[in-house]
Structures are given as C-alpha cells and as structure tokens.
Amino acid sequence: MKTLVYIDHFKGAVQPSSWEALGVAKKFGDVSAIVIGENANDLAKSIFEYGADEVFVADDSALKDYQAETYASTLSTFASTLNPNLILFPTTARTRELSAMVAVDLNTNVMTDLTALEANGDSFVATRPIYESKLFEKVSCSGKPVIATLRGRAFPKPEIQAGKSGTITKVEAKGEAKSTVEGYSTSESAVNLGDAGIIVSGGRGVSNNPALTPPAGLDEKQAEIWRAQQGFALVTDLAKVLGGAVGASRAAVDAGYIPYSHQVGQTGKVVAPDLYIANGISGAIQHLVGMRNAKVIVAINKDADAPIFKAARYGVVGDLFVILPALTEAFKKKLGK
Amino acid sequence: MKIIACIKQVPDSEAKVKAEGGQISWGDAPLVINPFDEYAVEGALQQKEATNGTVTAICIGPETAKEALKHALAMGADEAILISDSALNNLDTVGAAKVLASAIQKIGADMVIFGRQTLDNGAGITPAQTARLTGYPMLGLAGSIKVNERSVTVERALEEGKQIVKANLPVVISVVQSIGEPRYPSFMGIRKASKAEIPVWSLSDLGISAPTEIIKRDELMTPPARETVVEIITGESPAEIAEKLADKIIAEKVL
Numbered sequence: 001m002k003t004l005v006y007i008d009h010f011k012g013a014v015q016p017s018s019w020e021a022l023g024v025a026k027k028f029g030d031v032s033a034i035v036i037g038e039n040a041n042d043l044a045k046s047i048f049e050y051g052a053d054e055v056f057v058a059d060d061s062a063l064k065d066y067q068a069e070t071y072a073s074t075l076s077t078f079a080s081t082l083n084p085n086l087i088l089f090p091t092t093a094r095t096r097e098l099s100a101m102v103a104v105d106l107n108t109n110v111m112t113d114l115t116a117l118e119a120n121g122d123s124f125v126a127t128r129p130i131y132e133s134k135l136f137e138k139v140s141c142s143g144k145p146v147i148a149t150l151r152g153r154a155f156p157k158p159e160i161q162a163g164k165s166g167t168i169t170k171v172e173a174k175g176e177a178k179s180t181v182e183g184y185s186t187s188e189s190a191v192n193l194g195d196a197g198i199i200v201s202g203g204r205g206v207s208n209n210p211a212l213t214p215p216a217g218l219d220e221k222q223a224e225i226w227r228a229q230q231g232f233a234l235v236t237d238l239a240k241v242l243g244g245a246v247g248a249s250r251a252a253v254d255a256g257y258i259p260y261s262h263q264v265g266q267t268g269k270v271v272a273p274d275l276y277i278a279n280g281i282s283g284a285i286q287h288l289v290g291m292r293n294a295k296v297i298v299a300i301n302k303d304a305d306a307p308i309f310k311a312a313r314y315g316v317v318g319d320l321f322v323i324l325p326a327l328t329e330a331f332k333k334k335l336g337k
Numbered sequence: 338m339k340i341i342a343c344i345k346q347v348p349d350s351e352a353k354v355k356a357e358g359g360q361i362s363w364g365d366a367p368l369v370i371n372p373f374d375e376y377a378v379e380g381a382l383q384q385k386e387a388t389n390g391t392v393t394a395i396c397i398g399p400e401t402a403k404e405a406l407k408h409a410l411a412m413g414a415d416e417a418i419l420i421s422d423s424a425l426n427n428l429d430t431v432g433a434a435k436v437l438a439s440a441i442q443k444i445g446a447d448m449v450i451f452g453r454q455t456l457d458n459g460a461g462i463t464p465a466q467t468a469r470l471t472g473y474p475m476l477g478l479a480g481s482i483k484v485n486e487r488s489v490t491v492e493r494a495l496e497e498g499k500q501i502v503k504a505n506l507p508v509v510i511s512v513v514q515s516i517g518e519p520r521y522p523s524f525m526g527i528r529k530a531s532k533a534e535i536p537v538w539s540l541s542d543l544g545i546s547a548p549t550e551i552i553k554r555d556e557l558m559t560p561p562a563r564e565t566v567v568e569i570i571t572g573e574s575p576a577e578i579a580e581k582l583a584d585k586i587i588a589e590k591v592l
Contacts, residue, residue, distance in 0.1 A: 010495070010496070010497045011497075013497075015496075065500075068465065068468075068475045068477070069474065069475070072469070092496060093477070093478055093493075093494070093495045093496055094495070096460075096461050096462050096465065096477075097462070097464075097465035097475055097477050098465075099462065100430070100431075100462035100463075100464075100465035100466045100469070101465050101466070101468075101469040101475070103431060103462075103466065104431060104434070104466050104469040104470060105469070108431075108551060109429055109430060109431040109551035109552045110430070110431075110460070110462055110552075111552055112459075112460040112461070112462060113459070113460070125555065127558075129459070129560075130457060130458055130459060131348075131354040131361070131456065131457055131459075132350065132456060132459070133560065134353075134354040134355075134560070135354055135355075135356055135361065135557060135558065135559060135560070136557075136558040136559075136560055137554045137556065137557055137558070138554070138555045138556035138557075138558070139552050139553060139554050139555065140552070140553055140555055141551060141552050141553075142549075142550075142551055142552075142553065143551040178473075178474035178475075178504055179474045179475075179476060179502045179503060179504035180502070180503050180504070181500060181501070181502055182490065182501040182502065182503050183500075183501045184498060184499065184500055184501070185492065185498060185499035185500075185501065191496070192496045192497070194496065197591075198591070198592070242592060250514075253514075254518075260480065260494060260513065260514060260515045261494060261496075261498070263514075266350060266372065266456070267372065267373065267376075267513075267514045268514070274591035274592075275586065275589075275591040275592065285350065285351055286350060289350070295589075295591055296586065296589045296591050297565075298582070298586065299567075309567045309569075310565065310567070311565055312565065312567045313565065313567065313568065313589075314567065314568050314569075314570055314582060314585055314586070315567045315568070315569045315570065316569070316570050316578055316582060317569060318575070318578065319575075322575040323575050323578060323579060326575040326576050326578065326579035327579040327582060327583060329576075329579065330576070330579040330580050330582070330583035331583050334583055334584075334587060335592070
C-alpha cells in the first residue's frame with residue numbers, strides 16, 4: 001500500500017502532527033511525503049528522518065504564502081499521478097480546507113480529525129469524535145484515494161532515524177491564486193493549543209485579585225483588564241516553567257483579557273493535552289467539551305461548587321493568586337529550573 | 338450585495354447525546370441553529386448593513402429545520418430557503434457541499450458565509466468544498482470582513498496568528514467568533530419570522546440528483562465513562578498545598 005503524507009508547515013516551521021502522520025503511514029507500507037512552499041526543500045532532511053521513503057517538493061516562489069487554491073491544485077495534480085491508496089494530513093486550520101478541496105478535485109471525500117486509523121483489506125476504518133466528543137463514530141471512505149486528517153497528539157510521534165535520506169523529486173506548482181495574502185498580524189503571539197502537551201488556562205477569575213491596586217487614571221473596564229493581565233502573567237509563569245501553552249475560557253476572551261487564539265472550548269479550540277490546569281474557570285459545559293479529554297485535569301478555584309471540579313482529577317479550593325505562584329515555585333524547585 | 342448564510346440545525350449543546358441501537362439520540366433536548374452558524378448570520382447581517390445588501394439564509398434538513406431558518410429571519414435575514422428531500426438522508430460533507438453549491442448558483446450570491454464547523458459532525462470542511470465546487474475563492478476562519486467595491490479583505494485566525502487575505506467577489510467565507518457576538522432576535526424580528534412562509538426546494542428544484550455518500554458511518558460508540566473523582570488537595574499554607582499538588586502531578590508522569 002502507498003500513502004502520501006502532506007507535511008503542513010507555517011513559514012518553514014512544521015506542524016509536529018505531520019510527523020505523527022508519517023508514523024501512521026509507515027504502518028501501511030510505502031510512505032511518500034509532499035511539502036509545498038518556497039524553500040520547502042530545506043524541510044526534506046527532517047521528513048526523511050521521520051520516516052518518509054521519498055519526498056516530493058513543490059518549492060516555487062508562486063507558493064510563497066499558503067493559499068488554499070494553488071496548494072490544493074498542486075497537491076491534487078500530483079496525487080493523481082502518484083495514485084496513492086491513502087492521503088494523510090495532520091489536522092490544522094490549513095489542512096481542513098486543503099484536504100477538503102483535494103477531495104473535491106479527486107472525486108472522493110475526507111475523514112477528518114481521526115483518533116484511530118486501521119487498514120481493512122485494501123480499505124481503511126477510521127475513528128473520529130462527533131458531537132463535541134460526546135460520541136465517536138467508525139467511518140469508512142468508498143472514494144479513491146482515501147483521504148484523512150489526523151488529530152494532533154492522537155498518534156505517537158515516530159523515532160527520528162538520524163541520517164536517513166532518499167530521493168527528492170521536484171513537483172510543479174499548479175493552479176491560479178484566487179486570493180492574495182496582504183500580510184500577517186504579529187500583534188498576537190502565536191499559540192498552538194492543539195499540539196500542546198501541557199496547557200495552563202485562565203478564566204474570568206484571574207481578574208479578581210483584591211490585593212492589586214490598578215494604576216491611577218484607568219476607568220473601570222481598563223482597571224479590570226489591567227487586573228486580568230496581572231492574573232494571566234501568573235498563568236503564563238506556570239506555563240513557562242512547565243513548557244506549556246496558555247489557554248483561556250470564553251468568558252476571559254469575551255471580557256477582552258486575552259486574544260481569541262487562546263480560547264479553549266466549543267467556539268474555540270478542542271484540546272487533549274496530557275495536563276490541563278484550569279485557574280479561575282468555573283467550567284461551563286462549553287468549556288468542558290473543549291478540554292475534558294485531557295489526561296490529567298487540575299482545577300484551582302475559590303468556589304468549591306464550581307462544575308470544573310467534577311471534571312478534575314486534582315482540585316484546590318482557594319485563592320489562585322496565592323496558590324498559583326506557590327505552585328510555580330514548587331515546580332521550579334522540583335524540576336530543577 | 339447579495340449575501341447567503343448557510344446554516345444547519347443541530348441538537349442543543351447542553352443535550353445529553355447518546356448512542357442508542359446504532360442511532361444518535363439527544364433525548365428531549367431542543368434542536369437549535371448550529372451555534373457556529375449564528376456567527377455566520379451575524380457576519381452576514383453586518384455586511385448587509387455595511388453594503389445595503391440582502392441576506393438569504395439557506396439550510397439543508399427536514400421540515401423541522403425551518404425553526405433554525407426562522408431564528409436567522411428573526412435575527413434580521415431577509416429571506417430563508419429550506420432544501421429538503423427524502424433522498425438527502427445520508428449526506429456527507431461533500432454531498433452537502435454539492436447541494437449547497439447548486440442552491441447558491443440558483444440564488445446567485447456575491448458572498449456566501451458559513452460558520453467554521455457544525456456541532457454535530459464537526460468536520461469543518463463543507464465551506465471549502467462549496468468554494469471549490471462553485472469556483473469562488475475560499476476565505477476561511479475570518480474574524481473580520483471588509484468589503485470595498487468588488488474586493489473583500491478578511492483577517493483569518495490561523496494557529497500561528499492572523500493572516501490578512503484579499504480576494505474579489507464572489508467569495509465563500511467561514512467565520513470565527515471574533516466576527517462579533519450574534520445579535521438577539523428583536524421582537525419585530527420574531528413576529529416577522531413567525532409569519533414567514535419559507536419555501537422548500539427539492540433536488541428536482543435544484544436540477545440535481547442525490548449525491549453519493551462517500552464517507553459512511555459503520556459504527557457509533559459511546560466514549561468510555563471516565564472515573565473523575567476529584568481529589569481536593571488541602572494544607573496549612575499555600576506553599577504546602579502547592580508542594581503536595583506538584584508531587585501529585587509529577588507522579589502522574591505527564592510532564
């Protein structure tokens with residue numbers, strides 16, 4: 001069986017779940033990988049080391065910025081000549097649209113966000129969460145090739161085989177750009193909650209530190225945001241010590257404490273890290289559906305009746321402004337940082 | 338400007354969804370407009386106001402899905418169309434996209450707006466498949482939309498930050514929450530919606546046959562119940578609590 005793996009990257013930084021896709025592909029037989037973008041050639045070495053047998057590179061100035069239509073046409077045209085049984089993508093914002101378009105081009109469809117994938121004769125059986133992970137379904141794809149996107153961190157990352165290499169083949173850029181990238185906004189720090197193994201999150205509760213006195217001259221809303229920023233600084237300190245990402249509840253995002261890209265939950269990001277530490281988050285169902293599949297959930301909240309404690313493995317009922325810095329110190333000491 | 342908002346009806350997110358005899362059951366929980374699609378309607382209404390345009394809400398579903406369309410009308414959509422056909426029982430994403438694309442072409446649109454995904458299937462790929470089928474540019478995960486004559490600029494929310502992308506109308510857009518909080522239906526809106534006659538289009542009205550189901554569900558599973566008995570960590574001082582909690586977390590081997 002032949003699998004084509006799409007290596008997703010942003011300006012040369014590969015989405016780690018692309019490596020997981022290479023690991024899955026290896027189970028099924030031959031692994032071809034394709035990477036698209038200007039200077040994509042530089043990524044070939046790592047792609048071999050994570051298990052690809054051959055690497056195809058569409059390295060073209062016309063593909064400088066990710067653009068759904070040109071990337072999809074390049075990929076579809078190539079896939080129809082390679083003729084793989086399976087095309088695998090990591091699940092990201094880009095690959096959801098890219099895989100969707102390639103499926104239209106090749107007259108098949110996509111099984112998205114899989115948590116398991118098994119071969120079944122010359123076809124595949126996939127498992128994926130539906131209804132916000134309240135249920136799981138097993139699905140199969142009757143189209144050819146079978147196309148699937150894999151949920152980040154649902155599959156093991158393959159071991160690096162240092163020095164492994166192979167043939168690199170150039171692929172031509174196809175298609176016509178239907179939009180132009182005008183730029184990127186750097187005001188917002190990059191956050192990739194989907195790939196994070198550890199997430200430390202803050203909710204509305206992070207703005208309620210009575211011990212703080214906001215600087216003079218702020219109106220009520222500005223003072224609230226200032227307080228929240230001090231609270232999120234404590235959340236960020238712990239995240240840094242643990243090497244994790246910073247998450248937030250919708251209430252905190254809606255109140256303007258932190259950008260939307262940090263939001264965990266129904267209208268934000270659904271995450272499944274190994275460790276999730278919820279600070280000052282009450283635990284509305286819309287938040288719980290976004291994080292309840294974390295391996296270990298820790299909740300710190302002053303309200304002993306907060307629903308978050310029903311989802312948590314460990315809880316502290318208390319003042320997060322005191323507990324959180326103490327926890328950061330404890331980890332610094334124990335982890336030798 | 339002619340704007341189409343594509344919506345779906347789903348069980349309320351508070352519903353206790355279960356697998357019963359291979360079927361999905363949500364008890365007596367109400368069916369509502371997909372919460373992500375409320376943002377699509379909100380985005381469409383913002384563009385209607387900015388460009389003096391019109392908003393048509395469309396939905397594929399059974400007769401009962403008219404309630405979701407009435408919600409869009411009550412929010413301020415000008416008209417609503419239900420696409421309903423007994424041959425559409427087993428639609429996968431690309432099937433839905435084929436039906437929507439032909440409806441969009443029949444209605445005619447400068448801008449088609451989707452929510453980022455549905456609450457039920459959650460694939461989030463129907464917008465891009467609809468774009469591919471209509472040939473319109475896809476502007477996905479937009480947090481803001483600005484139209485200037487025949488061009489449109491959106492700010493997309495990617496994992497790595499925001500990307501600003503420009504295209505010419507007509508376009509397909511999917512929106513995220515930053516587009517703005519969906520407005521509440523007004524009293525007048527609710528009255529208008531309750532009286533509205535919603536036309537129902539069948540596949541023959543669209544001049545297409547039922548799309549083949551490519552992705553099939555073979556089995557439905559309830560996730561294993563998790564033992565989540567919380568252990569509350571207590572102590573004499575914050576430092577002691579922190580110490581104990583850190584030890585517990587380290588013992589879980591998740592760091």
